[in-house]
Amino acid sequence: MTPLPTSLILHQYDFSNFAEKARLMMGFKDLAWRAVEIPPIEPKPKLTPLTGGYRRTPVLQDGADVWCDTKLIARELERRVPQPTFYPPNSSGTADAIAWWAEQQFMRPTALYVSGINADHMPEGLHADRAKLHGLPIPSIEAVRKAAYRNLQLVRPQVKWIADMLADGRPYLLGDLPSIADFATYHAVWFFRGRNIDCREVLNAYPRLIAWRDRMEAIGHGHRTNIDADVALAEARAATPATPRASEPQEGDPLPGQRARVRASDNAKDWIEGAVHFIDADEIALLHENGEVGQVAVHFPRLGYDWRSMS
Structure with a gap:
């Protein structure tokens, strides 16, 4: 079978178990993808410009969009490549x-x-x-x-x-x-x-x-090519965030264009701030600007994350 070509980049390190989950999900979808090896501990100078400060592993990148947390990475891969599915009918x-x-x-x-x-x-x-x-x-x-x-x-x-x-x-x-x-x-x-x-x-x-x-x-890891972190940063810098799907805010949610901040809810101390780019019951994406990459959309799952409106 010919692998599905993609522009996806996984920022990861090889002994990370959550990165192993993402690698295996890529393999299940038979994807060709690129890997950037990041440090397992701070500082992570070639990652945090992309994420607005989010430091956990792995992070999935496509141009000027990045997806944090393997729960959301799974949903994004499923949206792009529905079959074979991570979510079989009736289960x-x-x-x-x-x-x-x-x-x-x-x-x-x-x-x-x-x-x-x-x-x-x-x-x-x-x-x-x-x-x-x-x-x-x-x-x-x-x-x-x-x-x-x-x-x-x-x-x-x-x-x-x-x-x-x-x-x-x-x-x-x-x-x-x-x-x-x-x-x-x-x-x-x-x-x-x-x-x-x-x-x-x-x-x-x-x-x-x-x-x-x-x-x-x-199942394996699909078709991996290793690249340097500077290549990933250059791709983000040359791109703009993709046009989002139509937002479906829930009661009390910040609206697109309003400022908000997000962090993992398990005692994480670092907030990521930006203007809401997309929001629904499952996902919130914030726009942030950085001199190294320009404007990037950082996507987070709602479950397992705290958010606060700043408007």
Whole structure:
């Protein structure tokens, strides 16, 4: 099959589990895409000009539009390439609910377990950077190690839940076809490979879960080309934000053209500010200006994010 050509750029780093989710989604849609390797910790001088200060990984770019958070990246990829779908008929609501659980309840203890076991093998400054991101004091290496075993007790029952979904022999979590539930759950399971110390023994009691993991991995990453960050910045600078779809503001929402600010709702401290470019029940996009890229539209999901009107 000839890959679908795109102008998409994924700003990511290779050991990011959320970036792995995005890479696998690109592969599922059989897309040709480009990758910019970004630092795993601040500063991120070739990313934040594009995002108005948003610093999480990954970010998807097309010209002067960028999409933050893999929840919204999935929706944007689906809008552009509807088939094969992340949302099979008759299961999309369940798939979204499982995806929310996987990323809001399962991912965090998994990350704390795996990064704690690998505390001495993580990039320098990573533990301090993540503590800052969540508004927490900087932990010692010993505290990170201790947290690993506390969180393992949260990980194990949730791993069993995944195994129980697959206990009847179905190939994917909701049946014969993969859905967004599989992508959101897989990237947490993928993280068990660790940085140096492999933590996948947590899965060994569940052969059907391991078989599901291997099926998901086999989807692959599509057709990736690595590029320099300056190429991505130049493309943003040469473009203008795409004409948005018609906005559908909800009660109390800021209207297009009014100023607003947005941040992740899980203790993130950094607000991104700009004029509302597009808004509906699922998405809000802000226009911001930067000397390095000109005007860029930064798109955020509504779920999991706070916004404040500034008008």
